[in-house]
Amino acid sequence: MKLSRLLAVVTKELRQLRRDRLTFGMIVGIPTLQLLLFGFAINLDVRHLPAAVLDEAGTWRSRELVAELASSQVLDFRHRLAVPQQADELLRRGEIGAVVVIPRDLERRLETGGEPAWQLVVDGADQSVQAAARQLAAFPTASLRAGTKATPPAVEIVNLYNPQRRAPVNTVPGLIGVILTMTMVVFTAMAIVRERERGNMEMLIATPLSSFELTLGKVLPYIGIGLIQVTLILLLGIAVFDVPIRGGLVDVYVAALAYISAALALGVLVSTLAKTQFQAMQMAFFLFLPQILLSGFMFPYDGMPRAAQWLAEVFPLTHFLRLIRGIMLRGASLDELWPSLAALAAFITIVLSIAVRRFRKRLD
Template sequence: MSLRRLFSIVLKELRQLRRDRLTFAMIVGIPTMQLLLFGFAINLDIRHLDAAVLDQANTARSRELVAELAASQVITLRYQLSAPQQLDDLMREGRAGVGIVIPADFDNRLERGDRPPLQLVVDGSDQVVQQAARQLAAYPLARLRDPAAAVPAGVEIVNFYNPERRAPVNTVPGLVGVILTMTMVMFTAMALVRERERGNLEMLIATPVSPWELTVGKVLPFTLIGLVQVSLVLVLGQLIFAVPIRGSLLEIYAAALLFILASLSLGVFLSTLARSQFQAMQLAFFTFLPQILLSGFMFPYAGMPRAAQWLAEILPMTHFLRLIRGIALRGANLADLWQEMAALAAFSVVVLGIAVTRVSKRLD
């Protein structure tokens, strides 16, 4: 082995890497992004879950209890309610994850200790909320009672939408978003880059095809693939894990279709940045990692810093997880979750518009 020839090969590869700016940026960008996400954005402590309070007792001790629970920072009191139906509506629409229900005879229950003086109603479609409920249930209610009382006061936890607390009920709907994000973005980006590498796009541009027609025509076949994947996950989820579908199946497919279009738009945009299929795969992974970490699928969204939450609101998977869990598990409809649909539609229009503009510039 000649060290001189070996050094020449190494030098050649380093020069090639220097010319390949995108790969060089990924070498620096991926570890930097992972460090920032895991160091700052990913927080396993559950904080600031949106909560509603139905205080039917409205006594000094019930108000003290509510203040103490709010001071724990596990929850943020957003709503003061006057009727149980209001709590049902907030939970179904996903605007509140925890409901604190204090009965009218709170003081009597607290003193006698024969019945739970406090009821925590939690959104069982989100496993993070279930963990928060256990933290709140550990609150020492006995401190509000007579110190001489011998019977401890407990907390009743009512788990909406997942009374058995089965993990697949939470994870399987979320896996629809994970699988679509991974496959749609990568497949689209790599397929379009492959067409450019083979010279097929240059042949198509010679025909009377506009950039919009070219881009949309390339994207539409993958839409059918995405819908097939949605159907497969939903069917297997019911057959194997007995995951319920409480909402409209048609609305689930409508939300999935919009999310597929958003993911395909992102894939088309990445294809305009990549010069090779390997770069397209790198970029797809670069966008996949923040979505799975910040969307609330793996880590509690409420525990993230405000800046990380702002970034999560830009990512389409964040909104789709709220949609699929809301419709499939809570029985919500698209009217209840119209903000999430609007966010996905806006993302699709903006990103696809930028991608079409870049396709036009690259092929003119």
């Protein structure tokens, strides 16, 4: 082995990497992105969880309890409720994640110590909310300890929608979105690039197809594939993990169809930017990572900084998780979850329009 020949190959490889701007950007971008996401955006402690309070006691001690819970910064009280039915409606729509219920006989409970002093009703469809409940259960409430003869249990936690606290109930609906993200974006990201690499673009140029027709033709077959994947995941989730579907099955498939279309639109946009299939794979992975980390699938959405939450709102997976968990676990309808569905529709319109405008039936 001659050192000169080895150095020549190394020099050639470095020059090729320097010319490949996308690969060089991934070398720098992926570690930078991971460091920033894990360092700033990812926080396992839930903060400012949207919540409501139902204060049936209306005493100074109940008001002090609410103030102490608000000072913990775990809960962000956005609603003051008059009747329990309002709590059910807000939880089902996903507008809040927890409800603090203070009973009328708060003073008696504090004196006797035989019953929990207050109740925390949480949305068990979200694991981050369950984590917030555990934080609050250990939170010292001085107002409940002062002046009492007994030491009552501080809080009774009621876990709605997942009373057994089974992890698959939370993860399986979210995995629908994760799996569709991995497959749909990658498949379509390489669709047009593959035509160019294999030399099939010349034949397509000779056809009277418009850019929109060709783009739509590339997308439609994968919609059927995505729906098959959704059906397979649902069947396995029900048969193996006993995951419930409390909402309408039609609503589940409408939400899945909207997300499949959004993922395919993103994949088509990537395919118009990449020059090779390898570049398409790199870009798809680059988009896949922040969606998984910021959507609320792995880490609490409410624990992220405000800037990270704004970025998460751009990604379609964030809105799909709200849809699929709301329908399958909380029994909500699409009418109640329309903001997330509208966000997916806007994403599809904008991204697909950009992709169609960028696409040109040419070889270069």
